[in-house]
Amino acid sequence: MDMRTTYMGLKLKHPVVVAASPLTGNIDKIKRAEDAGAAAIVMFSIFEEQLRQEAAMLESALTAGTDSFAESLSYFPRSDDFSVKPEAYLKLIERASTECDIPVIGSLNGITNEGWINYAQSIEQAGAKGLELNIYWIATDSHMSAADVEQRYLDIIRAVKSAVKIPVALKLSPFFSSMANFARRVDEAGIDALVLFNRFYQPDFDIEEREVAPHLSLSSAGEIRLPLLWIALLYGRVRCSLAASRGVQSAAEIVKYLMAGADIVTSASALLHHGVGYLSTLVNDLEFWMREHEYDSVEQLKGCMSQKHVEDPTAFERANYIKTLGSYIAQMRNPR
C-alpha cells in the first residue's frame, strides 16, 4: 500500500499530521508524536498579540512603583537576562528539527506586518520545513468592507512569501462570502497550501457571572462537513495543496477528506482525547479501509469525491442544500 502524499512540496510517509495544538508543546511531546507515527507536525502557534501582551505586562509590572520612593527604587532584580521574544519557541523548533526525522511546520499568528515577517523569518531560520499562517482575526470594524478584509489576507501572504523560502500554508476561517474566488486569489498570491478551516474563537457567556467567557471545546466528527465541502469544491481548481482540519475522530473522516481532495489531514482533538498514540490507530485504520476497498495508494483515493470528479457537480451546490434539508425533514418525521 502506498500511503505517501505530498504536501506543499514536502514528501510525507502518509497523510496524517499532528495539528497545531498543545500536542506539540515541548520536545518530549513532539517526540512522542513522531514515535506514534505522525507524518509531520505543525507546531503550536506563536501569537504575536500574546507576546505583545506579555511584554506590556512585564513592562508595567516591572516599572510599577519604581523610582518613586527612596527606599524601594525598584522591586525586582536588574535583569538583562529575560526576554519576551519567542526564543523558547524557536529553540523548540530548532531541537525538534534536529532531533526528529519528520518535517516540523511552524505556525504563526501575527497582528502586524513586522510581526508576520520577522517571526516567519525566525521560524525559517530555526529549521522549520514549512510555515502555517493562522490568521485568527475577526473583522469587527463595520467600516471595513469584505474586499478590505480579503486584501489584508493577501497582503500578509505576499509579505511572508517574499520574506521566506520555505513553503507557506494559510489556515483560513470559513467566513468568506466568496470562498472559491478568495481561494483562487490566495492561490495566485503564491500560497503553497490552504488549511481548511481554523476553529474560530467564539466566546461563550457565563450567565451566572454575566461575563463573556472564553470557551474552547474539542472538535467533533460533525464538524467535518464545512471543510469537506470546500476541499471537494477546491480540489483541482487551485494549484496549492489542501489540508483538512477539524472533526477527525476516526479513519472514516480521513477517508472522506482524502476523497474530497485533501493532501493531508490534521488532527488534534482526537489525539488530545485519546492520547497521541491514537495516531497510529488512525493510520492503521486508514490503511485497513483502503485495503478493504482495494485502493492501492493515497493518490488514487485523493479527490475521487471532489466536485471535479463526481458525475453530478451540482450535488455540491444548491441541490445539495435541498437534499440535506430534505433528509433532515425526513429524519424529523421518522425519528430514530
Added chain:
Amino acid sequence: MKTKIAIIDGNEATTHAAYPTAEVCAIYPITPSSNMGELADQWASEGRKNLWGTVPLVAEMQSEGGAAGAVHGALQTGALATTFTASQGLLLMIPNMYKIAGELTPAVFHVSARALAAQGLSIFGDHQDVMATRGTGFAMLCACSVQECMDMALIAQAATLKARVPFIHFFDGFRTSHEVNKVTLLSRDEIRAMIDDDLVLAHRQRALNPERPVIRGTAQNPDVYFQSRETVNAFYQATPRIVEDTMAQFARIVGRQYGLFEYFGAPDADRVMILMGSGAETAHETVEHLLKTGEKVGYIRVRLFRPFSVHHFLAALPATTRSLAILDRTKEPGSAGEPLYQDVITALVEGASNHTLPMNAMPRVIGGRYGLSSKEFTPAMVKAVFDELKKEEPKNHFTIGIDDDVTKTSLPFDPHFIIEPDQVVRAMFYGLGADGTVGANKNSIKIIGEETDFYTQGYFVYDSKKSGSQTVSHLRFGPNPIRSAYLIQSANFIGCHQFNFLEKTDILKNAAPGCVFLLNSPFGADEVWNRIPARAQKQILDKKMKFFVIDAYRVARENGMGTRINTVMQTCFFAISGVLPRDEAIAQIKKAIEKTYGRKGEDVVRKNFEAVDQTLAHLHEVAIGGSLTGAPIPPVLSPKAPDFLQKVTARMMAGLGDELPVSAMPVDGTYPSGTAKWEKRNISQEIPVWLPDICTQCGMCALVCPHSVIRVKNCSESALADAPESLKSAPLRGKDVPPDARYVLQVFAEDCTGCSLCVSVCPVKHKEVSGRRAINMEDKAPHLEAEIANVNYFETLSAAVPGAVDLTMAKDLQYLDPLFEFSGACAGCGETPYLKIVSQMFGERMLVANATGCSSIYGGNLPTTPWTHNADGRGPAWSNSLFEDNAEFGFGYRLTLDKHTEFARELLANLGGVLGDAMVREILDAPQRSRADLIAQRARVEALKNQLRAIDRPEAKHLLPLADHLVRRSIWIIGGDGWAYDIGYGGLDHVLASGRDVNVLVLDTEVYSNTGGQMSKSTPRGAVAKFAASGKQTAKKDLGLLAVAYGNVYVARVAMGANPRQTLRAIAEAEAYDGPSLIIAYSHCIAHGIDMALGFKQQKLAVDCGHWPLYRHNPALAGQGQNPFQLDSKPPTTSLRDYAYNEVRYRMLSHSAPEEAARLLELAQEDVNKRWRAHADLAARTS
C-alpha cells in the same frame, strides 16, 4: 590604555571595586546600602568572577548581626569576606566588629553612612552610624564622591591586607551612594595590581584549619586581658603609613593621587575648615570661589579618620592658620564635642605640647554640626562658617543649616550666596513616581555623559509617600568635574511634568534669570497662560523665562504608552535645552530606548520611538502674557486643622520643612495622631462611584478599601434633611430596621488613590450592563465638587453604632470608624486593609508596636500619618522602636499594662471603703470580652475617675492616671515578614513562648517590600526576588506551624481576598484569646509584579491552589475537648501554576530560564501538596 568611563552611583562604584576582591559577601538589605549587596548578588548570579577567577559566594542573612557573624566566620576560615550596610545595620554589627578587629583580621565593610533612629527614624545620610563604631578598632576611610567610592573601596581592601586592621569604607548615604556621576572605571588590571597575593595567602594561612589547629577567641582573665588588648598597638601605629603608601601605589597604577588629609586653599590661609564626606566637595567648590575674591581660606579633607594620625594631620595644616572650624556630620549629645572635633583638638594639644604644631600659637578652634539626615550643606553655609571664623569670639559647638532658636547654636547664612558655575547646565524636573521621570533623567545623564565630553551629575529627591509620590530630579552637565554636592539652587532649565504641581509646589522658586520652563499641560500654548497660578506667572515675568508646553499625556496615550510620559518629556528637554544638537539627541534617545526596552519586546520599543517622533510636533512655545491673570495659591490646609498642623505640618507639606526652627519641633519625637485626613492629596484621576439602587449594603467595598476612603453610616431620613442634594443614600436593608432608616455610603474622593479594589470585590452585578457593579470607577473631575460637599456633610452626620454589632460580619463592621485612614501606602496595598479592620474593631483601646518596614513608613512617616482617633479622642497609640526588636518592644507594653492593671486593681480594692464596695466589685468583676461589655466598663471607669478627682488620698491620686487600665487594652505587635520570619524571629519566638496576652499581626508579602523586594524566608520557592535572582531555591518557612507547635498560641492564617469572614473571625478570636496570638495575613504587594487591582483575586487563587491554606488554631478549644486546629479552606482546586504565573515574580524566571522555572514550579507544587497534607492531618485530629 583607553580609560573607560561610566555613569553610575556611589553604591555601584563601591561594588565595582569590592566585588572582584571578595570571595564571600554576607549581606542584609538596609537603605541606602541595599543595592551594593543586590549588585553583588546579581553579578554572582550572572557568573561574574573575582580577581582569582572564581565567582564570589553571596549569602543573604537574617539580619546585619547575622551578616557580621557570617563575615567573621568566613574571615576566620580564610576567605576574603565583606559586607555592605548602614545605620541600624551597622550598629548590629558592632559586637562582631570588636572581634574582627581584636583578632587583627583584614576585611572591609562598605557603609553608605546614614542617620540613626533616635527621636525618629531617618533613612538619609550622615555619619552617626559610622561614628558609633569608632571604638571597635576598625580603621575608617571616607570617600567624598562617587569616584572616590570606587577608589577608596580598593585602597581600603589593599591596605587592610597589609595592615591586618579591618576597615570601614564609608561615604554619605544618598548624597553619594545615590548620586549618579561620571566616573573613570578601574580596570581589572588596575584592581589586580593593587592586591598583593602574598598577603592574600598570608590571610589564608592564618585561617582556622584542623591540619594545624589553634584556639582563637579564648576567655581571658584579669591577669592577661589588658596586656593582650595592647598587643595590637603596633598595627594601629603602622596603619596610617600603610594607607599613605597604598594611596601612593594607587597613584602610580591608576594616576589619581589621594592623601590621608588633603589641604586645599590659600597657601597662607588664616582660616581653615576640616571635614569629611561629600561636604568636602562643596567646601572645595566654595573655597575655590572665595580664593578668587581674595579670601585667605582653605579646608582639609579627612580621608583616614581612624587611626587618626596626628603627624599627618599637623603636616597638612598651613602654618598660617589662625582659626579652625571642624565640621562633624553627626551628633553626640552630652559629649564635649563631636568625634572629628575631639580628635583635632587632641592633635592640636599634643602638637602644642610636643612642639610639633606648624604654627607658632595654638589656633582658635570651633566645632559644629551640619547635614544631619541629608540636610543640605551649601556654599552659603561653608561661607557662613568661614565668616564666623573671622569673628573675635566665634561660636563654638555651632550648627549650620538650621535655625536653632532654642539653644541658639545655629549660624546664620545668606541663602542668596549661590555660586553655581555659569558653564554648567542645571536642570530640575518635577515628576510623579509613576510617570517615569526619574528613569528618563537617568537615561539623559547616560546619553550626555557617554556621548559627550561633558561631566554629568544626577541626584533625585523622592517623596515620603509610596503612592502618588512627587520626584524632583537635579541634573547638572558641564565641562569640568561636578563637585556640587547639594541640590540645584539656580536652575536654567525646569521641567514640570504634572500640571497640578504648580499649585502644590513652588516649582519655579529655583529658576535662574532666563530659565527655560517646560510644562506638561492639558492646555495649549494659547490657553495655558491664564491657567497657571499667579505665583508662577509672576516668576516667569520677573525672571524673563522662556515657556514651553506640551500635552505629554496626549502624546503618550496616542502612542499606546498610557501614562508613561517619560520619553515624551525627555525628548522635549533635549529639543529645547540645547545640551546636544537636536538630531543627535533624538538619535541618542532612540538608542537608549532600544537598550532599555529592547529585551521587553519590539512593541515597547516601537511605541517609544513613535512617541519621540510625535513629540516635537506637539511642543510649543508660549507667548508670555503681560498680566497676572492666574489664581492665587490656595492654603495648604483647611483652616479647621488644629494649631500644630497649621504651624508645623503645613510647612512640611508645602516643602518648607527646612525653614522650621528647632522650637517648632516636639522635643521627644511625639506627634499628634490623625493628621493624614488633613492632607487632601487628590492623586487619582478616577474614583469609585456608588449606585445605591442596586447595592446590597454588604460592606465589602468599605471592608477592603486599603485607604479607608469608603465610609458608611446609617441614620434616619430626617437626619439627612439638610444634606446636599448630591449626597447619596438608600433605604437601610435588614431585619427589624426602622422604616425611615437610611444607608449612606460616602467616597472620600480627595483621598482615593484609584486602586479599584472596591470594584473588584463588589458582588453585585448590574442587570442591564454587563461588567457594571454597585460601585464603579469613573472620572473624578465631574464628581469632585459635589463629593467634597458630600464628605463635609457626611463628617457631621452623627450615627451611633450599637454595642451589639457583630465584629465578624463585614455588614456590621462597616459602621465602625476606621482609625487608620488615608495612608501613603501604594495604591491598592494588600497590608493596609488588615490594619484598618483591626483599628475598627479595637482602635479606641489599642496600642501598636510597629516593626520598621512598609507599615512603619506608611504608618509613621512625616509629615502626615494615618493612625487617628475617634470623635471622643480615643484611638490607637502607636510607636516604632526598631526592625529587629518589635516583638520584644510590644512585649514591654504588655509588661507595663499587666503591672499597671494589677496595681490599679489593687488601688481600687483599697479604696473600696471610700468608693463603695459595690462599685469596686462591679468594675473588678466586669466581663470585658464583647464590645458591649467594654462600652459598659468604660462608662463605669469614667464614673470612677469622676469620683477619684474628689478624693484626697494617695491611692486615689495614683489610681486616677491608671484607671483607664481597668478597661481591657489591646496590644498589637505589627510588622512584615522580613521582621517576623527573619530579623525579629528570635524575639517573636520568645514572646509567643511567654504565654502573655499579645496579638501579633504579620503582614506577609513574602518579600522585603520596603527596601525594594529582597528575599525573606517567607518568599516561596521559585519566586524571583533580589538576592534570589535565579528564583528562590528553598521552600517558604512555615511560621504558623512553628507557632502552633507551642500549643498555647492562637494562630491563624488569613487572606481576606479569599475569605473575609474567616479573616474577621480570626482577628476577633485572636484578640479575645487570653494569651499570645499570631495572625499571618496574606498581603498582595507591588513587589509581586501584579496588577494591584486584582490583588484580592490573587489572594483567592493563592488559597484555591493550596499555597495559602486558611486555618485557625485556637488553644481555647482544646480546653473544651475539641481539636484546636480548624482548616478553613478546601483542598486545592487548581494548580499552583494557575496562581503563580499571574505574577511577574514567578513569571520572570520562565522567560530567563524556562527549564529552571519549570523545575522550581514542580518543586513548589510539591511544597504545596506537602503543606496541605500536613494541615489536613492536623485538622483531622479528634482533639
